[in-house]
Amino acid sequence: MTSPVLEMSNVSKTFGSVKALSNVQLTLYPGEVHALMGENGAGKSTLMKVLSGAYKPDAGARILIDGKPVNITDPISSKAAGVSIIYQELALSPNLTVAQNMYLGRELHSYGVVSREKMLKDVEPVLRRLGAQFTGSTIVGTLSIANRQLVEIARALHADSRILIMDEPTTTLSSRETEGLFAMIRQLRSEGLAIVYISHRMDEVYELADRVSVLRDGTYVGTLDRDQISPDAIVRLMVGRELSSLYTKTHKPDLSDAKPVLEVENVSDGTRVRNCSIKLHAGEVVGLAGLVGAGRSELAQAIYGFRPRTTGTMRLHGREFSPDSPRASINSGVAYLTEDRRGNGLFLDMSCRDNTNTAVLKRDSKWGFVLNRRKADERARGAIKDLKVRVPGPEYPVGGLSGGNQQKVLLSRWLEIEPQVLILDEPTRGVDIGAKSEIYKIIDALAQKGVAILVISSELSEVIGIADRIVVMREGVITGEVGGATGIAPTQENIIGFATGATAPVAA
Amino acid sequence: MAGNSDNAAAADKKAAGGGVKLQGVMGALGMLPVLILVAIGFHIISGGRFFTGQNINIVFQQASVNTVLAAGMTFVILTGGIDLSVGSILAAAAMAGLITSTMPELSYLWVLVALFVGTGFGIVNGALIAGLRLPPFIVTLGSLTAVRGLARLMGGDTTIFNSDIPFAFIGNGTLTIIPGLVAIPWLAIVALLVIVASWFVLKRTVLGTHIYSVGGNEAAARLSGIKVPRIYLIVYGISGLFSGLGAVMVSTRLFAANGLQLGQAYELDAIAAVILGGTSFVGGIGSIWGTLVGALIIAVLSNGLVLIGVSDIWQYVIKGLVIIGAVALDHFRQKGSART
Numbered sequence: 001m002t003s004p005v006l007e008m009s010n011v012s013k014t015f016g017s018v019k020a021l022s023n024v025q026l027t028l029y030p031g032e033v034h035a036l037m038g039e040n041g042a043g044k045s046t047l048m049k050v051l052s053g054a055y056k057p058d059a060g061a062r063i064l065i066d067g068k069p070v071n072i073t074d075p076i077s078s079k080a081a082g083v084s085i086i087y088q089e090l091a092l093s094p095n096l097t098v099a100q101n102m103y104l105g106r107e108l109h110s111y112g113v114v115s116r117e118k119m120l121k122d123v124e125p126v127l128r129r130l131g132a133q134f135t136g137s138t139i140v141g142t143l144s145i146a147n148r149q150l151v152e153i154a155r156a157l158h159a160d161s162r163i164l165i166m167d168e169p170t171t172t173l174s175s176r177e178t179e180g181l182f183a184m185i186r187q188l189r190s191e192g193l194a195i196v197y198i199s200h201r202m203d204e205v206y207e208l209a210d211r212v213s214v215l216r217d218g219t220y221v222g223t224l225d226r227d228q229i230s231p232d233a234i235v236r237l238m239v240g241r242e243l244s245s246l247y248t249k250t251h252k253p254d255l256s257d258a259k260p261v262l263e264v265e266n267v268s269d270g271t272r273v274r275n276c277s278i279k280l281h282a283g284e285v286v287g288l289a290g291l292v293g294a295g296r297s298e299l300a301q302a303i304y305g306f307r308p309r310t311t312g313t314m315r316l317h318g319r320e321f322s323p324d325s326p327r328a329s330i331n332s333g334v335a336y337l338t339e340d341r342r343g344n345g346l347f348l349d350m351s352c353r354d355n356t357n358t359a360v361l362k363r364d365s366k367w368g369f370v371l372n373r374r375k376a377d378e379r380a381r382g383a384i385k386d387l388k389v390r391v392p393g394p395e396y397p398v399g400g401l402s403g404g405n406q407q408k409v410l411l412s413r414w415l416e417i418e419p420q421v422l423i424l425d426e427p428t429r430g431v432d433i434g435a436k437s438e439i440y441k442i443i444d445a446l447a448q449k450g451v452a453i454l455v456i457s458s459e460l461s462e463v464i465g466i467a468d469r470i471v472v473m474r475e476g477v478i479t480g481e482v483g484g485a486t487g488i489a490p491t492q493e494n495i496i497g498f499a500t501g502a503t504a505p506v507a508a
Numbered sequence: 509m510a511g512n513s514d515n516a517a518a519a520d521k522k523a524a525g526g527g528v529k530l531q532g533v534m535g536a537l538g539m540l541p542v543l544i545l546v547a548i549g550f551h552i553i554s555g556g557r558f559f560t561g562q563n564i565n566i567v568f569q570q571a572s573v574n575t576v577l578a579a580g581m582t583f584v585i586l587t588g589g590i591d592l593s594v595g596s597i598l599a600a601a602a603m604a605g606l607i608t609s610t611m612p613e614l615s616y617l618w619v620l621v622a623l624f625v626g627t628g629f630g631i632v633n634g635a636l637i638a639g640l641r642l643p644p645f646i647v648t649l650g651s652l653t654a655v656r657g658l659a660r661l662m663g664g665d666t667t668i669f670n671s672d673i674p675f676a677f678i679g680n681g682t683l684t685i686i687p688g689l690v691a692i693p694w695l696a697i698v699a700l701l702v703i704v705a706s707w708f709v710l711k712r713t714v715l716g717t718h719i720y721s722v723g724g725n726e727a728a729a730r731l732s733g734i735k736v737p738r739i740y741l742i743v744y745g746i747s748g749l750f751s752g753l754g755a756v757m758v759s760t761r762l763f764a765a766n767g768l769q770l771g772q773a774y775e776l777d778a779i780a781a782v783i784l785g786g787t788s789f790v791g792g793i794g795s796i797w798g799t800l801v802g803a804l805i806i807a808v809l810s811n812g813l814v815l816i817g818v819s820d821i822w823q824y825v826i827k828g829l830v831i832i833g834a835v836a837l838d839h840f841r842q843k844g845s846a847r848t
Contacts, residue, residue: 338731344731346725365713369713413732
């Protein structure tokens with residue numbers, strides 16, 4: 001048995017009166033991928049920020065590296081101790097070259113003049129070792145997200161880090177890029193690095209992790225060894241109870257003679273979407289799967305009137321439907337939940353009440369312009385109760401809520417317009433497992449009430465779990481459909497087949 | 509990232525309930541104690557000459573025009589924009605108004621003309637910003653210069669006088685509340701009415717909520733069906749309208765207008781008042797009451813520094829430092845509000 005490279009114990013962190021971490025421990029061995037799991041707010045990020053020097057732990061924490069106590073007070077001392085962290089939002093300057101980024105803050109220079117040539121030469125071996133397709137002189141802004149991650153990894157290796165923390169690295173990657181990343185992680189593991197891998201995706205953890213440590217409510221719950229790892233075991237540790245079933249699908253769309261609510265025919269947007277046709281029936285949940293960049297969100301936004309349509313026609317309840325703005329769609333009862341709730345969904349500084357009421361303010365107002373505050377309050381309280389939003393009150397700013405509760409507030413905005421068609425773009429991204437299962441229940445209940453729902457998701461198990469049938473896109477084109485009346489089984493393999501082009505597209 | 513906001517959320521939850529509301533009030537009135545302390549300080553240093561009925565009226569009069577301009581500026585800054593052209597628009601509107609007032613058959617319409625010209629220039633700003641998606645700073649920097657030129661053109665680069673300008677009471681009259689005891693200058697009443705109207709629009713109407721929404725997250729506003737270009741058009745139009753109203757106030761006070769000098773650097777005082785009042789430069793956060801307090805702080809500073817005999821030159825230095833201090837405060841507020 002090798003000796004651990006890192007031992008953390010008795011780590012606590014208090015913010016004001018709130019204990020974010022309480023006596024947490026974590027042990028890492030060289031050459032292992034150690035998954036760190038827990039719901040949002042369980043303390044994963046806080047623990048990693050303590051390790052990377054962004055937060056100072058409370059007194060009494062013990063951090064040993066190679067058996068020797070180290071004092072991590074800031075990011076610099078953490079780096080010096082051999083720890084590197086790769087955040088979800090990559091910390092690179094897009095306007096600089098790869099080499100400049102790798103040397104950021106510790107540029108090689110002689111008498112203040114930066115030695116560009118030497119820096120370029122120095123980073124080459126690391127880039128070659130990682131099999132990078134770019135050189136040190138490439139401008140980072142021109143690289144894909146996956147390659148930027150590679151730059152971050154290269155930077156960590158270049159700084160001789162032995163502990164690498166990756167915070168949800170695959171969120172923005174396509175499946176192919178994810179595979180590349182996994183290969184890279186395995187290579188680093190075989191080279192003896194200790195990797196802390198934070199992810200919400202069970203299948204990734206199952207595939208990659210040698211051990212899993214679970215946090216819940218700021219406390220350490222336990223560690224599973226490779227042979228003990230199973231989704232059930234992890235979920236049990238994370239939520240502290242058995243989850244009977246993550247997915248809910250009790251609705252039964254009656255498609256016998258029902259006419260579709262929304263018919264989309266040959267819609268293109270001139271760039272990312274080409275001649276897409278899709279039909280949604282009342283009470284039906286249709287999944288829209290595909291790799292990242294396949295044009296799923298773009299198709300949804302073209303339907304919603306947020307992106308211009310260059311070709312195609314649409315019908316809502318048989319009548320022509322041609323929205324030129326989100327407002328027009330909303331007025332017709334078509335809603336779109338964005339995949340980026342913080343970026344273009346919520347008003348983070350505003351209250352839950354305002355966020356819930358955004359789309360119905362005018363409808364509720366007196367004389368078309370004076371706010372109806374009583375009604376707004378009623379709606380907000382109703383939404384908080386119906387969707388089980390955990391929030392102190394409707395006045396509370398939505399920016400202070402956890403991801404799952406933020407998502408419920410955003411969802412409530414669209415439920416208030418009583419939509420007939422609801423397009424959900426990655427409705428459970430960055431949402432903890434408890435809130436996930438609640439969102440699935442909400443989707444199911446909406447379908448039972450007759451709403452036609454289109455769910456875009458990159459998590460295959462999710463679309464398979466909740467959708468009646470799944471439409472698959474690849475490079476802007478709808479390449480296939482599985483489940484429902486298609487006769488093709490809704491399995492991950494079949495979906496990936498259509499999504500990657502491994503299977504020849506079948507005629508509709 | 510997530511951990512950070514989650515923890516902040518958890519921390520806030522403890523203090524929640526009434527705490528949130530209190531925070532809002534503190535945000536709006538954050539500068540009120542400063543205003544009171546500064547005023548009391550001047551009162552003491554000046555040997556009791558600050559809190560006299562006459563001096564208070566002078567402070568209100570001095571604050572009034574800036575308050576009106578700053579109210580318009582609040583609308584603009586709440587959307588994350590800026591309007592550098594308010595001083596120039598004020599000059600142009602005043603010129604147009606005074607020229608009209610000298611036409612015998614139209615003289616009574618001069619107020620409407622001034623308001624109309626002000627609103628018109630504001631809407632042009634808004635149209636360029638909303639329609640061509642140009643940065644507000646650039647557009648209004650351009651109109652700062654161009655409209656100033658137009659103002660000079662209008663009067664042939666001379667000063668226009670009109671000693672019988674209609675509605676002259678606005679600039680010089682007072683409204684007697686208690687005969688012989690309390691009389692409030694009309695300028696102050698106009699400014700207060702503007703503040704109350706702005707408060708109503710911002711806090712009690714759909715438009716107001718949409719203005720905060722656009723400033724808080726423009727992309728989300730568009731996706732939520734808010735017609736964002738329309739909001740820009742309206743806020744710059746309001747800023748122009750209030751500049752026109754400022755022109756009415758200044759012209760009735762002076763019985764004259766001059767395209768070159770009138771309203772010079774007024775935009776800076778207006779922006780300073782808004783920022784002092786706690787409205788975030790990024791947009792989405794702020795209140796009109798804060799702006800009123802900010803405008804009063806600037807007026808009290810100007811008045812008080814004169815009262816205690818500080819030289820004109822040092823007044824500039826002190827006012828400038830106060831503005832920087834205010835932006836520093838804005839910065840700390842941003843940090844404190846756990847926004848990522």
